[in-house]
Amino acid sequence: MTHDLERRAAEGRVKYGTLLRGFNGHDALTDAYQEALDLVMYLRQLMYEQSALAAENTRLKAEIVQLKEMLEKRTVDDLK
Template identity: 65%
Template sequence: MKNKAALHEPHPIKGKTVVPPHVIQDLKDRAKVGKTKYGTMLKTENGRDTLMDAYQEALNLVMYLRQAILKRKK
């Protein structure tokens, strides 16, 4: 099968860098960016459709991921 999106990846090997601490720092930094941009931290009941915001962001993510996959094939 040529489409790698339909194939399973092998089980991971030992690896090097632990990822979660980097994600936690990214979240903290991203929250600061949001506070600077919007003047407040993200809060519930803020007048926006949270599910639609998240869905639109997920669509953007898929586009960026596919772009990177296509670029990597060159």
């Protein structure tokens, strides 16, 4: 995490020409609130994606069981 913070500070220095400093004309509380809202949106996206992937995983598991049963039946029928 330290590396991530250092990298983020370096990116800010390149983008803004300075490190973060107080009394820079920005409303830190509003900026933090907006960033928190963005975080909530990213988390909601992740929840949606995980739900969709879980449903697809369940579908694929059922399909695998079905294919396995078909193969087993075919093998038994071939032996007759």
